[in-house]
Amino acid sequence: MPSDFILFAFFVIILWLVVLTVLLSRALSHYNKLVHGLTDKNFKSVIENILKDINLAKKDIHYLKLYCDKIQEEGFLHIQKIGLVRFNPFKDTGGNQSFILSLVDGNDTGVVISGLYARTGTRWYAKKVIKGKSVDHDLSDEETKALKEAKPS
Numbered sequence: 509m510p511s512d513f514i515l516f517a518f519f520v521i522i523l524w525l526v527v528l529t530v531l532l533s534r535a536l537s538h539y540n541k542l543v544h545g546l547t548d549k550n551f552k553s554v555i556e557n558i559l560k561d562i563n564l565a566k567k568d569i570h571y572l573k574l575y576c577d578k579i580q581e582e583g584f585l586h587i588q589k590i591g592l593v594r595f596n597p598f599k600d601t602g603g604n605q606s607f608i609l610s611l612v613d614g615n616d617t618g619v620v621i622s623g624l625y626a627r628t629g630t631r632w633y634a635k636k637v638i639k640g641k642s643v644d645h646d647l648s649d650e651e652t653k654a655l656k657e658a659k660p661s
Contacts, residue, residue, distance in 0.1 A: 584614040591658030595650050597624050608654040616640040616658075620651045 542554045591610040596603060605625040612618035620642070622633040636643045640655060647655070 586613060587611050587618060588614045589616070589618075589658035591654040591656070593650050593654040593657060597650075598626060608648075608650045610637070610651070610654040610658045612637060612640075612655070612658055616655070620647065620654060622648075622651065 539551070542558075543551070589610070589612045591608075593608045594604040595606055595608070597606050607623050609621045609623070610618070611621070617638045620635045620637055622631075622635075624631045624633070635645050635647065635651065637647075637655065641647075642651075
């Protein structure tokens with residue numbers, strides 16, 4: 509019985525040594541990856557380099573976030589909604605050859621372009637729009653409809 513206990517204890521100790529050897533080799537492998545390429549294999553300098561890289565990455569991320577916010581804000585001011593309405597302004601001509609084109613940004617600010625086709629020629633008109641309302645001139649029903657139909661492009 510005592511020899512069985514000694515044999516069991518021997519196997520437990522061997523197993524424990526194998527586990528410790530595996531854990532130590534993994535730790536050394538990670539350490540070697542950290543200090544790979546450094547002339548002075550000082551763990552403190554390795555950690556300082558990693559922390560410096562992390563701080564630089566944080567600064568870069570902050571700069572990129574500000575840049576993305578700026579681009580998003582500026583993009584809101586570009587043409588985002590387009591509306592087109594074709595219509596016949598004159599009863600004596602056939603077809604819906606005249607049109608209203610509205611080009612507005614995210615704030616519904618932009619321009620409404622009217623193209624009126626008649627037998628004698630085509631007339632073009634443009635009206636400035638700020639926040640969905642005309643600034644200088646009243647909008648016709650068709651122009652108002654074109655503004656309402658304007659959808660993000």
